[in-house]
Structures are given as structure tokens and as C-alpha cells.
Amino acid sequence: MATKSKPEGRLLYAQSGGVTAVINATAAGVIEAARVKGVPVYAAHNGILGALREELIDTTKETKAAIAALRHTPGGAFGSCRYKLKSLDANRAEYERLIDVFRAHDIRWFLYNGGNDSADTALKISQLGKAMNYDIRCIGVPKTVDNDLAVTDCCPGFGSVAKYTAVSTLEASLDVASMADTSTKVFILEVMGRHAGWIAAAAGLAGEGADAPPHIILFPERPFDEAAFLAKVKATVERVGWCTVVASEGLLNAEGQFLAEAGTRDAFGHSQLGGVAPVLAALVKEKLGYKYHWALPDYLQRSARHLASKTDADQAYAVGKAAVDYALAGMNAVMPVIVRTNDAPYRWKIESAPLTKIANREKKMPASFLTKDGFGITAAARRYLAPLIQGEAPPPYGKNGLPQYITLKNAMVARKLEPFGK
Template identity: 65%
Template sequence: MTKKNAFYAQSGGVTAVINASAAGVIEAARQHHDTIGTVYAGRDGIVGALTEDLIDTSAETDETIAALRHTPAGAFGSARYKLKSLEENRAQYERLIEVFKAHNIGYFFYNGGGDSADTCEKISHLSDEMGYPIQAIHIPKTMDNDLPHTDCSPGFGSVAKYTAVSIREAGFDLHSMCKTSTKVFILEVMGRHAGWTAAAGGLAAEVEGDAPHILLFPEIEFDRAKFLAKVDATVKAHGFCTIVASEGVEVANDRDDRDIDAFGHVQLGGVAPTLAELIKKELGYKYHYAIADYLMRAARHIASATDVEQAYAVGRAAVEYAVAGKSGVMVTIDRQNDAPYEWTIGEAPLSEVANVEKFMPRNFISDDGFHITDAARRYLKPLIAGESYPPYVDGLPDYARLTLAPVAKKLGTSFEV
């Protein structure tokens, strides 16, 4: 069997652990050096493949690659760049195959969410059609936790831990000052259509009166009067009220003119200030709010050990699947048991993953729509378990810095993106 090179790319919003998946891919590929040649990475994700801007990962030492396990964000650069359908722009896909062929690439490892799963599937089929087969394996990644057929998505466990820890600490702060100061605190967290991240905040509340008191999910239609009554009753009962709100909650009706990102998704955000103003106007309570945004997905210092382990495992498994001859699949995490938490690695066909979203099941949300159930707690608790601190130097995390050695271009044509 002729040895082929591999191409690895990071897609979409990065996470605290996506580089752990990269480490898993590169380390496993190095161990399979008789089958896999050089691992090239796309500079800025799939855009790097389209523009033939490749990075030679063999220029990185074993120590640097190992350090990716504790380094946040996308070490090779990521991109919000969604390829159009084959019918709309077949040239994009043909360009990818041309670049892969020019660099003797036979393995494609795409690390991302539902949109990248779609691209991965198309490349798998089109490469066969063009007579240059590519073994395409999708590596799951999304802090939204909305990929189907996998127990969880690497990246979620760490933002879930960040959310639960942050709202617990903010709750202690608010409780200590509520007698004479702020009565309401709102934490806005990421989560487009699925409320998994907001739900994780609910883990911080262990007994009656604990923060957070209210969770707002995209899956539950926002009821203004019901929400205000809940806030008011909570302040009267406990002296303060803490809220975790998903950015995807439709609080106002004037959001049709929001910006659209490169994936065709509506630009979200602004839920917290909208809720705060509503509370101030209708109830008169003093408030504070915070928008976690990039801070939550970049917070490697508080990553879940479970998340780090799983992110690394799916990266390694992608290589093992490719070496075994598989293609057109996504690596999955399959839960075997809740307590103790046990999981194995599996696979799912990309045709069942691409552009499919997994939402919070209704039985994970309390009857009143404002909190989580015991079933949700059983699911969420193991995903935030364990600490995996990065090394520190002079009081700050010591993260990997790559050389990002460029690969000489072989095609005489350029490609505009």
C-alpha cells in the first residue's frame, strides 16, 4: 500500500480542547508512520486547503505537539467558511481534491460541527467520483453540544464547567451584597438553538435558594409575564436572583435584522442587557449582567478533565479508523453508564450527522421551564468532572506556540475565497 499524507483542519468556533484533538491526530499519525506520511494542517481551517496554504506539522517537536493538550483555541487557525452545495459551486470541492492530489494527501481529518460534517461527507463522495479517493473522517467539536449520535461533543464539557463555576461564584458574590445593593445578576452564555450550556449552569444549584435560580433555554418559548413573576418571587424569597440565559433565547421581537455569519447563522448576543432593562423597568431591581462569550470557550485553565480526555481520544480514533480503511464517518462518544461514568468510542455515518442539531430533551427541563431535572443532572455531572490544569509560569498558563512551518505550493493556480 502506497503511503499517503494526511490533512487536518479546524472548523468554526474554537474551544478550550480542540487542540487536544489535534494532538491526538498528530501523535497517532506519527505512530502509524508506515501508513501515514506527513500530517499537513490547513492554515485557517478549510481556507488553507482551498488556497493551498498548508502547514507542515512534522516541523513541530513531540513536546510541542503534546503541549497542545493543554493549549486553548485553534493552534493552526480556524475559519467560519461554509462551502456551498455541489450544485452551487462544484469548483470549491474540485479545488480541494486538486490540492490533496498535488500533495499526495489521502486522509482528511476535519475537526468541527455539523457544517464541517457536511463538507467531510461531500469530499468523501466526490473524491471517489473524481478517481482520487480520500478517506474522510469527521472529528466532533462544538461547545454547543448539538451534534447527534454522540453522547457529548468535545468542547462542551469545559464550557459547561466554566458556566457552573462562574454562576456559583457570582451567586456567592450577589448573596453577600443583596441586602443593600444588586438584587439580580444575569449571565449570558453561548448556545444558538440548543440550551445545553445554560443547562450546565443549573448544576451549581444543589439546594433550594442556590444560584442559579432561573435558566432560560432556546427550546422554551420566552414568557415575559411568567419570567418577571419568577424573578420577583425569587428576590422576595431569597433576597436576590441569579439567571443563566442562552444567547439564543428570543426575548424581543425585533431581532430579524441581525447580522448573518459566514455559515449563514444569525449573529446572536444581547439577551442579558435586554433582560436587565426589562427587570429594571418592570420590577425596579438593581442589576448586573455579564456576557461570557469568548471567555467561556477559551477558558482552558478551568477545563473539564473528562472533556480533555475525550477530545484527545476522538482525535486518535479518527486516525485509527482511517488506517483501518474507514471513511465517511464521524467519531462518536458512546455513554455506557452514568455513575460511574463510562464511555467508549464509536462511529456514525456522516449522512446522519451533517447539518443535524441535537436539542435539549424536554424531560431535561423542569415543568415550569426555568431549571433542569434530575435526568439532566445525571447526564451533565460527569461531563464537567475532574480538573486538568495547564502548567503555569510566572503566574500565567504556559501554552504551546507552534512554528507553523509553511509547505511549498505545487499548483500554479490560485483560488479566491
């Protein structure tokens, strides 16, 4: 009986943009699946910039145990970056450089783990490969805490930040409630979410009913109404004794401007937001005179692997494994997406979707997920969100009481090309 020969060539994996608590679980899924198929995996150091600079990491130098430990380690094990490749017409040299690097190292499969911009990059590279007569299969791998990728039911990374946000809202609210008589009356938690309020909505899982926190959720999908907000805060404090507010960083005023615009932009062209929580807090103090506290979890939201959702961790690993299966099956310009097949009990599966339906598209909160007053989530939103935070997947802890996270060796591959100016 003839044995099936292993595929020829190497696979290159790269992480993009802001990392998540479970992006390394996806990396583990990629590397472990490729090892089963006998395919060596290189990882780009610091995302797409590593590919351009020919800074490639040889993951075959890592032990089986080290790769397995990625499943419970936060951050980006190989480094990530915020760097957006321009269009093919605007900067063809960068895309051609990538093909040159692929050719020099016999890279036949490229897996780009990121969001909307990364899906667009993978799509463009797949198109250029054909134009330059180089056989490269490009797979976009979903990742974003913002949950704003089109087609997929949810994004790996979101479930864990949703769990962290809901738990933090609940715990902080218990603290506020215990001190409200003589101290803080209003607590404001600012969460990530530039254009889509998925993370803010997840805070709504902390409690149900008018008197349960969060009492007010502010979404970027609804223009901020100062008068309505202040009236809601005042009514809540008078009725409950205190008020918890959760606000998305992307909150907009009636003119469509960010309430917390800082005036600068990142590498993707996104506005740098300066903090909506202190703006709201100052408003509450000035107009209502209530004592307040506010918090900005920022990186803590997306790095909190100790509080990760098991559902999210499982999905993150599954899309990595599926991406390898798709690539080695000859598929190109697709992404493994999560398909929900049942709400209760929650069931899901992985299917492929073309990058043309995902790249540069943005999924916002459906109007049916927001209450009529715009300050809370509906039962439909709860049905969607609740399964995504289910289950615990704690990391192993050491004698020092801290999680045992892994730091890889990240042995670099010898360069074969001249330096590139990036």
C-alpha cells in the same frame, strides 16, 4: 518475519468554526497517532480556506514536546474559520479545487474537526472523491461547545464550557448574595447556545433546590414568557433576597424571534445575536425596579483552558486518535463518536458513526431535561451533565504566574498550484 510497510500518502487535518478549550487536544491526538503509524500530517491554515488556498502547514517540523503541549493549550493552533462550502451543484469548483490540492500533495486522508456543517463538508468531499476517481478517506471529527451534534453522547468542547459556566454561576452568585442587602438584587449571565440550551442547562449544576443559584434558566427550547419570568424574579428576590438568572443567547419570544436579534448574519448564515442579557436587565429594571448586573462571557467560555474538564480533555484527545485509526483502516465518511456506557460511575467509549446520520442535524435538549415551569433542569439532566464536568486538567504554570501555552512554528509547505480566488 515480514515487516508491515507504512501507509503511503499524507493526512490533512483542519479545524473549523468556533474553537474550544480542548480542540488542540484533538489535534494532538491526531498528530501523535499518525506519527506512531509513520504518516506525515499537514494542517490547513485557517481551516477549509487553507485547503482551498493551498496554505498547508507541515506538522512534521514541530517537536514531540510542542505537539504534546497542544493538549493543554486553548484556541486553534492552526487557525480556524467560519466558511461554509455550498452544495456540490451550487459550487462544484471549490470541491474540485480541494481534490486538486489533495492530489498535488498526495493527501490520502482528510480529517475535518468541527460541527454539523463540517460533518456535511467532509461527507460531500468523500462523495466527490469517488466521482473524480481520487482515493481520499474523509473523517469528521466532533467539536462544538454547543453540544448539538447528533449521535454522539456529548461533544468534545462542551464539558469544559459546561464546567466554566457552572463554576462562574456559583462564584458570581456568592458575590451577589454578599451584596444583595444594599446593592445588586439580580444578576444575569448570558451564555452561548443559539438553538440548543445545553450550556445554559450546565449552569444548573451550580446548585440544587429552589433557593440555590441559578434560580432561573432561560432556554431557547422554550419561548420566553415575560410575565412568568418577571413573576419568578420577583418571588425569588422576595424569598431569597436576590436572584441569579442564566440565559441562552438564542432565547426566543412567542413569535419565534430572537430577543437579541442584531440584524446581521455570519458566514454560515446564522443570525448575529446582539446580547440577550442587557435586554433582560432593562426589563427587570423597568418592570421591577431592581438594581442589576449582567455579564457576557462570550469567548471566555470557550477559551478557559485553565478550568477545563478532565473528562472533556480526555475525550477530545480520544476522538482525534480514533479518527486516525479509522482513516488508516480505510473507513470513509464516518465520525468517531462518544458512547456512554454507564452513568455512575461514568464510563464511555469511542465508536464510529456514519456522517449521513450527523451532517446538518441538530440535537436539542430533551423535554425531560427541563422542569415543568421551564426555568430549571431535572434530575435526569443532572445525571447526564454532571459526569461531563468531572476532573481537573490544569495547564502547567510558569514563574510569571501564567499558564505555559504553546505557539507552534507552523512552517508552510511550498505551493504547487496556481492561486485560488478565495
